[in-house]
Amino acid sequence: MKTLRLEFYKIRRRRVWLTMFAMLSVQLLWGLWALRNPKDWELESGWMSLLYVLSMLDGIMLPTMMAVLASRLADIEHKGNTYKQLETLRSAGSLYHAKAVCGFLIITALLLAQLTFFIFLGFRLGYAGTPDVAHYLLSYAFKLAGNLSLFLLQLILSMLFANQMIPLVAGLGGSMAALLLMFVRTYSFLPWGGILSASLVGSTWDETTRISSFYYRSFSPAETAAVAMIFVWILIFYFAGRFLFTRKEL
Amino acid sequence: MASKNLIETHNLTKQFGRVRCVNALHMQVPQGAVYGFLGPNGAGKSTTLKMILGLSRPTAGSITLFHMEVNEKNRIRLLKDTGSLIESPSYYGHLTGEENLHILQTLKGCPAENIDEVLEIVRLNDARGKKVAHYSLGMKQRLGLAAALLGFPKLLILDEPTNGLDPAGIQEMRKLIRSLPSAYGITVVVSSHLLSEIDQMADHVGIISKGNLVYQNTLDALHSHARQQIALRTDRPDAASALLRENGINAKREDDYLLFPLTDDSHIAHLCRCLVEQNIALYRIEKRETSLEDIFLSLTGKEDSL
Numbered sequence: 244m245k246t247l248r249l250e251f252y253k254i255r256r257r258r259v260w261l262t263m264f265a266m267l268s269v270q271l272l273w274g275l276w277a278l279r280n281p282k283d284w285e286l287e288s289g290w291m292s293l294l295y296v297l298s299m300l301d302g303i304m305l306p307t308m309m310a311v312l313a314s315r316l317a318d319i320e321h322k323g324n325t326y327k328q329l330e331t332l333r334s335a336g337s338l339y340h341a342k343a344v345c346g347f348l349i350i351t352a353l354l355l356a357q358l359t360f361f362i363f364l365g366f367r368l369g370y371a372g373t374p375d376v377a378h379y380l381l382s383y384a385f386k387l388a389g390n391l392s393l394f395l396l397q398l399i400l401s402m403l404f405a406n407q408m409i410p411l412v413a414g415l416g417g418s419m420a421a422l423l424l425m426f427v428r429t430y431s432f433l434p435w436g437g438i439l440s441a442s443l444v445g446s447t448w449d450e451t452t453r454i455s456s457f458y459y460r461s462f463s464p465a466e467t468a469a470v471a472m473i474f475v476w477i478l479i480f481y482f483a484g485r486f487l488f489t490r491k492e493l
Numbered sequence: 494m495a496s497k498n499l500i501e502t503h504n505l506t507k508q509f510g511r512v513r514c515v516n517a518l519h520m521q522v523p524q525g526a527v528y529g530f531l532g533p534n535g536a537g538k539s540t541t542l543k544m545i546l547g548l549s550r551p552t553a554g555s556i557t558l559f560h561m562e563v564n565e566k567n568r569i570r571l572l573k574d575t576g577s578l579i580e581s582p583s584y585y586g587h588l589t590g591e592e593n594l595h596i597l598q599t600l601k602g603c604p605a606e607n608i609d610e611v612l613e614i615v616r617l618n619d620a621r622g623k624k625v626a627h628y629s630l631g632m633k634q635r636l637g638l639a640a641a642l643l644g645f646p647k648l649l650i651l652d653e654p655t656n657g658l659d660p661a662g663i664q665e666m667r668k669l670i671r672s673l674p675s676a677y678g679i680t681v682v683v684s685s686h687l688l689s690e691i692d693q694m695a696d697h698v699g700i701i702s703k704g705n706l707v708y709q710n711t712l713d714a715l716h717s718h719a720r721q722q723i724a725l726r727t728d729r730p731d732a733a734s735a736l737l738r739e740n741g742i743n744a745k746r747e748d749d750y751l752l753f754p755l756t757d758d759s760h761i762a763h764l765c766r767c768l769v770e771q772n773i774a775l776y777r778i779e780k781r782e783t784s785l786e787d788i789f790l791s792l793t794g795k796e797d798s799l
Contacts, residue, residue: 249596256587319585323625328583328640331546331572332600493548 289370298442310414313397385441395480430469529695582637586626603644630657
């Protein structure tokens with residue numbers, strides 16, 4: 244707990260929160276633009292379309308945000324050569340754990356802020372009814388898990404490499420690959436594809452009426468496996484990161 | 494009976510690939526000592542200190558700290574009573590000096606007042622609220638020492654602590670290190686590649702060369718190895734050498750000089766008189782000392798830099 248508290252103390256004046264919320268603001272503005280001036284028929288399925296748009300925006304932007312977050316958290320240690328002092332006071336494993344939990348809490352707050360904004364937006368736009376609590380909660384949980392898996396992957400790279408360009412490029416490359424794969428099929432086992440695979444809403448486009456209709460997806464076995472893979476990635480990345488960081492000699 | 498050594502290493506070895514950086518080291522640091530760990534660059538000093546602190550895993554051998562063999566389970570507990578400054582100071586540049594110390598104070602679990610005390614000792618009180626990124630190298634080094642001193646540990650491990658300090662700062666650091674055992678009961682291990690530095694700070698010395706501990710004893714014992722000789726220069730060295738031999742002295746010829754072990758003043762006066770009586774012109778007579786530097790070089794090999 245002490246080590247975790249210090250993780251937040253250490254990022255004072257590093258503008259980690261500011262950077263994250265600035266990036267989130269871009270996503271919020273994008274969302275605002277995409278959902279502006281809804282037609283009457285769009286208001287009917289507004290809450291569903293909101294989840295659909297959100298998962299698209301998340302798939303595009305959140306992997307980059309996770310790479311930046313992990314980099315900001317790890318970079319302070321590389322810059323000041325602090326591990327060689329910290330590891331005489333705490334085990335490498337507990338330092339790694341504190342970093343991972345710190346990141347997790349920031350992601351939780353970030354996604355909560357995002358969700359609150361979009362729900363507020365939905366009400367302002369006049370969507371019919373209220374958001375489907377079960378689907379919104381499930382969507383939040385999947386998104387949290389997807390981002391946590393990406394953050395842990397990025398944390399491994401950011402903690403092992405002093406040059407933060409390496410993890411950032413890996414993060415961007417991975418998210419591009421996952422996006423491209425999603426044009427081919429609706430799921431991906433890649434860590435960067437988890438957020439899009441777990442999208443709860445699908446859409447169909449009617450060429451004659453030029454209207455999109457939305458529906459809650461029922462996952463095929465392959466899609467279910469892709470979603471389950473998110474949780475497998477979390478375990479793999481957490482333990483691999485802990486092992487590699489603990490084994491690293493200073 | 495328990496050993497009086499705070500640190501003992503047994504056959505401590507570190508190998509990177511095929512290169513053996515530290516070879517079967519038996520280091521013994523007595524309690525209350527300022528132990529100078531001396532060796533040329535790349536001799537294995539930092540690697541050894543890192544192994545003692547658990548930052549690097551030994552390939553073979555063991556380490557005893559505070560009379561207990563260190564293992565993965567007790568490492569952090571044993572290091573609780575240890576402060577360290579390895580290679581360069583560790584710091585968060587975006588935080589102030591005081592905030593940096595607050596992090597370590599929290600992790601060490603020592604009283605907050607310790608921060609004021611150590612800042613006072615290293616004379617960083619005025620810069621406590623300044624971001625460390627704006628500190629000079631010397632100030633960062635002093636902050637590193639303050640961090641190591643937090644909690645006033647029983648053992649302090651300092652790797653080249655005078656790096657980056659100006660001459661006044663070096664002098665001050667030496668004085669401080671020398672005072673730590675008597676003022677705070679701290680045992681200090683200080684590494685350096687500079688013999689003169691260790692000579693002025695330490696009372697015990699360990700000399701490492703190419704991973705091997707080639708000498709370990711008190712500094713006084715090392716000083717006693719220093720030899721004193723008389724060097725004599727005359728116009729006819731061969732005749733002078735024969736005359737010295739007649740007086741029971743076997744002199745060694747070195748360039749234009751004849752060298753022989755130091756003898757008392759009356760004997761020297763007698764030898765000079767004999768040389769003059771034999772019409773041998775006496776140009777110079779000098780007392781020469783084999784310096785610690787010469788001893789160090791003979792132990793570590795002349796090809797290594799100091």
